[in-house]
Amino acid sequence: MNIEKVIAEALEHGFTLAAPLDVSTFDPQQSVRDLCAAGKCRWFGKSWSCPPAKGSVEECGNELKEYSCGIIVQSTAELEDEFDFETIMELGDTHKENFKNFTAWLYDTYGCKMLPLASDVCNHCEECGYPEQPCRHPEIRLHPIEGYGILVSDLCRKNNVPASHGKDTFTYISCYLFE
Ligand code: SF4
Numbered sequence: 001m002n003i004e005k006v007i008a009e010a011l012e013h014g015f016t017l018a019a020p021l022d023v024s025t026f027d028p029q030q031s032v033r034d035l036c037a038a039g040k041c042r043w044f045g046k047s048w049s050c051p052p053a054k055g056s057v058e059e060c061g062n063e064l065k066e067y068s069c070g071i072i073v074q075s076t077a078e079l080e081d082e083f084d085f086e087t088i089m090e091l092g093d094t095h096k097e098n099f100k101n102f103t104a105w106l107y108d109t110y111g112c113k114m115l116p117l118a119s120d121v122c123n124h125c126e127e128c129g130y131p132e133q134p135c136r137h138p139e140i141r142l143h144p145i146e147g148y149g150i151l152v153s154d155l156c157r158k159n160n161v162p163a164s165h166g167k168d169t170f171t172y173i174s175c176y177l178f179e
Helices: 003-012 030-037 057-064 085-110 152-158
Strands: 017-021 069-078 114-118 169-178
Touching: 003 017, 003 069, 003 085, 069 085, 085 114, 085 169, 152 169
Parallel strands: none
Antiparallel strands: 017 069, 069 169, 114 169
């Protein structure tokens, strides 16, 4: 896996920043998962891609150890002001679309074992089948980073990547891990 080439391709696919990710910097924390359970995110217990369906923090940590390298990707936009929700929503849609397209490109190009860690819950289906029905597309399911107990700002700091690009900007952050 040529990480520099993957980074160049990530930028070609529309991300505003792409950088190497040192997988040894992952530090899954129960406290992050506790925030999910406390209702910080409305998807707890509502998706196969989120806790508790993701398994324990320890199981998530073991899964992350199966990967040897990775990249962080970001999409950043300038806001008119802190209430510029229209730009934030548009940026979120763009980031998700770029993430989906780049994930497909990576699978097609490398066909290797890969773990895309998304900025948001899996949205492949109009309504997630959790918990009554099995996941309809486990092979392309998206996995939110926080679901693994990872604090995204901490991960960025440890990899010398800014998690924020200043006042009146907004940034979506995702990762890709490769075997
Ligand atoms: S692929 Fe569908 S069923 Fe599976 S986690 Fe995503 S939304 Fe849920």
